[in-house]
Amino acid sequence: MSQPQNDAAGTGLALPSRRAMLVGAGAALASTTAALGQPEPPSTVTNPPRDFRPSAAPTTYFNDPDVITVDPAFGPYVVPNSAIRRLWTGALWAEGPAWNSLGRFLIWSDIPNDRQMRWLEEDGHVGVFRSRSNNSNGNTFDRQGRQISCEHVTRRVVRYELDGSATILADRFDGKPFNSPNDVEQHADGSYWFTDPPYGGLLYEGMPDEAGGPSNPQGRINPRLGQPAGIAVGKRALPNALYRIDPTGRIDQVLTDAQVPNPNGLCFSPDRKTLYLSSTGKGPGDTGAGGKGEIYAFDVGDGPKLSNQRLFSDCVVDGVKCGPDGMRADVDGNLWVASNAGRAVGYNGVTVWSPQGQLIGRIRLPEACGNLTFGGPKRNRLFMTASQSLYAVYVNTQGAGPA
Numbered sequence: 001m002s003q004p005q006n007d008a009a010g011t012g013l014a015l016p017s018r019r020a021m022l023v024g025a026g027a028a029l030a031s032t033t034a035a036l037g038q039p040e041p042p043s044t045v046t047n048p049p050r051d052f053r054p055s056a057a058p059t060t061y062f063n064d065p066d067v068i069t070v071d072p073a074f075g076p077y078v079v080p081n082s083a084i085r086r087l088w089t090g091a092l093w094a095e096g097p098a099w100n101s102l103g104r105f106l107i108w109s110d111i112p113n114d115r116q117m118r119w120l121e122e123d124g125h126v127g128v129f130r131s132r133s134n135n136s137n138g139n140t141f142d143r144q145g146r147q148i149s150c151e152h153v154t155r156r157v158v159r160y161e162l163d164g165s166a167t168i169l170a171d172r173f174d175g176k177p178f179n180s181p182n183d184v185e186q187h188a189d190g191s192y193w194f195t196d197p198p199y200g201g202l203l204y205e206g207m208p209d210e211a212g213g214p215s216n217p218q219g220r221i222n223p224r225l226g227q228p229a230g231i232a233v234g235k236r237a238l239p240n241a242l243y244r245i246d247p248t249g250r251i252d253q254v255l256t257d258a259q260v261p262n263p264n265g266l267c268f269s270p271d272r273k274t275l276y277l278s279s280t281g282k283g284p285g286d287t288g289a290g291g292k293g294e295i296y297a298f299d300v301g302d303g304p305k306l307s308n309q310r311l312f313s314d315c316v317v318d319g320v321k322c323g324p325d326g327m328r329a330d331v332d333g334n335l336w337v338a339s340n341a342g343r344a345v346g347y348n349g350v351t352v353w354s355p356q357g358q359l360i361g362r363i364r365l366p367e368a369c370g371n372l373t374f375g376g377p378k379r380n381r382l383f384m385t386a387s388q389s390l391y392a393v394y395v396n397t398q399g400a401g402p403a
Contacts, residue, residue: 089390094370094386095137101141137151146161181195183264193244198236207223214236241253263277273299278291338371349362
């Protein structure tokens with residue numbers, strides 16, 4: 001999707017409306033596909049079609065038609081007359097939204113563009129917050145207001161201190177570099193938990209292994225292209241895993257692929273006694289089958305101890321796999337999960353699950369959603385990073401903690 005514009009280069013000349021262009025294109029496509037005997041592909045999830053652009057006219061519905069109550073338990077969380085808004089578009093793959101309560105702004109990663117973006121609540125301005133970002137993915141703000149970021153290229157987790165300096169929290173385990181830290185959250189005990197799947201080994205999102213490594217076995221890809229001089233290039237040496245950084249600095253490997261394949265998004269329940277972990281698909285260099293797009297739950301013990309692993313949800317809705325990624329819990333313990341359903345129009349966006357794992361609601365977006373967080377001054381606005389864009393909607397609950 002292109003950045004919406006109201007006139008031609010500020011000349012005051014009106015451009016044809018996007019809807020008019022789409023209608024014309026749709027008619028041409030329909031005639032072509034009809035001539036070929038093929039069904040017309042779906043182009044929208046909302047009936048009648050809606051315009052998600054920031055400059056679009058308000059929706060005319062009392063309840064947003066793309067905020068769907070699956071179970072009556074979801075009804076109290078829906079804010080009447082609150083519409084989904086697309087706040088910005090222009091990313092290549094948006095991820096890792098995190099809300100800064102003091103500054104009242106949202107930051108997120110545009111991974112392939114190697115930058116972090118920032119949205120200001122006061123006027124909706126969007127600008128580049130950090131470039132380069134080492135192809136950062138997941139971000140969070142800890143309980144001291146410091147930004148934590150997972151970096152693909154440098155294979156590390158960093159913390160940006162309040163004085164402007166940066167601290168490397170983790171860049172290796174047992175002397176071996178990580179794969180590509182992906183998502184991170186702080187526990188109430190001060191520890192940081194992060195996942196380390198291999199997706200940063202994709203040329204598009206980070207840096208493949210050096211020649212002969214699992215993500216570059218033939219050595220045809222030059223991982224140094226586009227990187228600064230002196231960048232360290234290595235080979236994958238660790239299994240996909242979940243890690244915990246103790247307040248003392250000790251790093252523990254909590255789970256590996258053998259227990260949860262391709263661990264990706266994670267979050268804690270409001271009381272921090274349950275950890276939720278998404279298991280996503282096979283990544284570059286993986287030799288196993290990969291995850292199946294499921295969410296697992298664990299009881300959290302002392303330190304790095306987890307127990308009572310159980311399947312929380314297979315994330316299948318109406319027979320459609322709504323692949324989970326990033327997730328956040330609200331104060332009632334419901335789990336709000338980013339959904340990537342690929343070409344299954346109408347199932348990309350967000351799925352909402354009760355603490356018992358029952359689907360209670362959905363939010364439909366016109367793009368695959370990779371991550372989300374609660375923000376706003378009251379922490380009652382759900383921000384969603386979906387493929388190329390940033391979306392938001394107000395809900396009648398609050399996020400369970402800083403994110």
